[in-house]
Amino acid sequence: MTAIILLDGGMGQELIRRAGDAPHPLWATKVMLDHPGLVQQVHADYFGAGATIATANTYAIHHDRLAKHGLDESFAALHAAALAEAEAARAAHGSGRIAGSLGPLVASYRPETLPPHDTAVALYAEVAGILAPRCDLLIGETVASVAHASALIAGARPVAARAGIPLWLAVTVDDTDGTRLRSGEPVAELKGHLDGVAALLANCSAPEAMDQAMPHLKAHGLPFGAYANGFQQITAAFLKDDSTVDALSARPEMTPERYAGFALGWVAQGATIVGGCCETSPAHIAEIARRLRAAGHAIA
Numbered sequence: 001m002t003a004i005i006l007l008d009g010g011m012g013q014e015l016i017r018r019a020g021d022a023p024h025p026l027w028a029t030k031v032m033l034d035h036p037g038l039v040q041q042v043h044a045d046y047f048g049a050g051a052t053i054a055t056a057n058t059y060a061i062h063h064d065r066l067a068k069h070g071l072d073e074s075f076a077a078l079h080a081a082a083l084a085e086a087e088a089a090r091a092a093h094g095s096g097r098i099a100g101s102l103g104p105l106v107a108s109y110r111p112e113t114l115p116p117h118d119t120a121v122a123l124y125a126e127v128a129g130i131l132a133p134r135c136d137l138l139i140g141e142t143v144a145s146v147a148h149a150s151a152l153i154a155g156a157r158p159v160a161a162r163a164g165i166p167l168w169l170a171v172t173v174d175d176t177d178g179t180r181l182r183s184g185e186p187v188a189e190l191k192g193h194l195d196g197v198a199a200l201l202a203n204c205s206a207p208e209a210m211d212q213a214m215p216h217l218k219a220h221g222l223p224f225g226a227y228a229n230g231f232q233q234i235t236a237a238f239l240k241d242d243s244t245v246d247a248l249s250a251r252p253e254m255t256p257e258r259y260a261g262f263a264l265g266w267v268a269q270g271a272t273i274v275g276g277c278c279e280t281s282p283a284h285i286a287e288i289a290r291r292l293r294a295a296g297h298a299i300a
Helices: 012-019 029-035 038-050 063-066 072-093 117-134 144-164 207-218 257-268 281-293
Strands: 003-006 054-056 098-100 135-142 167-169 175-179 199-203 224-228 273-276
Touching: 003 281, 012 029, 012 038, 029 038, 038 054, 038 072, 038 257, 038 281, 054 063, 054 072, 063 072, 072 117, 098 117, 098 224, 117 135, 117 144, 135 144, 135 199, 144 167, 175 207, 199 207, 207 224, 207 257, 224 257, 257 273, 257 281
Parallel strands: 003 273, 054 098, 098 135, 135 167, 167 199, 199 224, 224 273
Antiparallel strands: none
16 A cells, blocks of 8 residues: 655644643643653654654744734744754654754734735745754644745755755645635636745645645646644634634544545545644544554554
8 A cells, every 4th residue: 555654743732731731822832841852742642642753843933923012032943943852852762753843933823914025935944944953853833824935945855855855845734725725816827936846735724625725736737735733713713813722612523543544535535644633632643543554554
């Protein structure tokens, strides 16, 4: 059967649950300051569940987010801490790859907040330059528009090429129409903007939307896949400045068994990279691993 790359699952929600702290606009970034070592534990549990890639906890480490809370002087140190925790978990596990995460500038799910192209390119290049020497691949996550994709790729692609590592792109699609990005643009409009991208995924959208997205991702001719979230919906309250995750709620019916059913459905459509995003846990990844092996797939 097919070799499937199994990503890890959600980091931010898992950290908040384990830390027991009230949600904060800096999400998982602040957890590294308040609870050093907790990120490593989460990575370790995902490796133990069967994931072969640890996505470094660097998604929200951007100047614009840190500066609002007087922490911009910790920009480099926070990246270093996130990478060290992923590296420690991999060393303890004895295998695995590390993906450097480049999350959205300013805010998630809000394509209108993207800075001007040249500014965004420079910011992404800076982050990629920190991540690439210590990662096996870079992944641009929760990319909400064609302009966002273009800026991230322009910033990260040269860095990844110099480091000799691949760049993956993960777009976030509309929760009710997986054929479109959150900007409203068709996924098909990414054509011509993916030069240098080694894999195309969809992330942090409803699992049902990923079902719809699969053929449109596949049409770009790259290895493709998905890692969905388990939110009931992205609320209006969350789409405000300095929002926290308590504006969102989990779908109680999105059990590991049900989520794994979606992931196996993506594999049936040709996906070779699957995992989980917000509100998925090591239990969800373990169930995907079990189902993949039961179906005769190898986990790569």
